[in-house]
Amino acid sequence: MRSQVGPLNIDTLAWESLGKHGLRRKVLSQDQDTGAVTQYVQIPANWKGGGVSHFHSCFEEAFIIEGDVTLNGRDDLVTGSYLYRPSNIVHGHDEGANQGCMCIIRMGAQMDFNLVHDPESEEEYPLEVMTDPRGHVLDLRTSEMDWTGQGDEDNRYHFKLLSMDPETKAYTALLSLDPGWNGRLSTGNEYGREWFMLLGSWKREDGTTFDANTYYYAPPGTPHAAVTSSKDGCIVLTWMHAEG
Numbered sequence: 001m002r003s004q005v006g007p008l009n010i011d012t013l014a015w016e017s018l019g020k021h022g023l024r025r026k027v028l029s030q031d032q033d034t035g036a037v038t039q040y041v042q043i044p045a046n047w048k049g050g051g052v053s054h055f056h057s058c059f060e061e062a063f064i065i066e067g068d069v070t071l072n073g074r075d076d077l078v079t080g081s082y083l084y085r086p087s088n089i090v091h092g093h094d095e096g097a098n099q100g101c102m103c104i105i106r107m108g109a110q111m112d113f114n115l116v117h118d119p120e121s122e123e124e125y126p127l128e129v130m131t132d133p134r135g136h137v138l139d140l141r142t143s144e145m146d147w148t149g150q151g152d153e154d155n156r157y158h159f160k161l162l163s164m165d166p167e168t169k170a171y172t173a174l175l176s177l178d179p180g181w182n183g184r185l186s187t188g189n190e191y192g193r194e195w196f197m198l199l200g201s202w203k204r205e206d207g208t209t210f211d212a213n214t215y216y217y218a219p220p221g222t223p224h225a226a227v228t229s230s231k232d233g234c235i236v237l238t239w240m241h242a243e244g
């Protein structure tokens with residue numbers, strides 16, 4: 001179970017090193033029981049990964065805030081790219097980055113590292129039949145997706161669905177409010193929920209402002225204030241959980 005976090009501005013957190021290849025991270029929230037974690041990660045320019053094929057027993061999810069990263073020596077994830085990698089996907093034989101990037105990486109549990117000595121392919125591939133209903137989202141260019149209008153006329157907002165579990169309805173999405181938006185964006189509190197403000201800000205009914213580069217995690221049952229306005233508009237990366 002994770003405890004409530006935030007609103008937490010990432011500028012207030014210290015960097016810590018992640019692995020042995022120059023990555024740094026700021027932990028945004030962590031489940032102490034399972035090891036599941038949401039982290040803000042910096043990949044340096046000219047980064048070169050370990051260069052060995054491997055897989056993890058938990059899912060991995062990434063959103064590139066700015067910059068690039070290379071997965072198989074060829075395909076670049078760029079600003080706005082989204083990756084959802086289910087458990088047991090073989091990857092990593094030629095990872096790197098040119099300009100480097102800032103990104104958010106979520107892991108579904110404590111990360112293990114299982115080496116594959118003789119990979120079957122240079123591309124990412126499932127070790128066995130994939131059972132994760134979200135599927136394998138390798139590089140969704142979210143900047144090329146159209147926004148979908150949601151809500152009624154007084155509360156119109158915009159949405160891009162990045163991935164969803166059709167069984168539990170847990171999802172990852174981008175949400176956008178236009179400049180001057182004024183309405184009521186209430187969110188249920190039955191399940192845990194995370195937000196990361198990518199751009200702009202919104203104001204909540206309790207008067208607090210949720211600014212750019214701020215993270216918030218609300219566990220199930222948390223009474224949280226509805227969003228009521230956004231002076232300059234905003235874009236938020238959000239995760240709806242199916243449980244804690």
Ligand SMILES: [Fe+2]
Nearest residue numbers: 054056091092
């Ligand atoms: Fe990996």
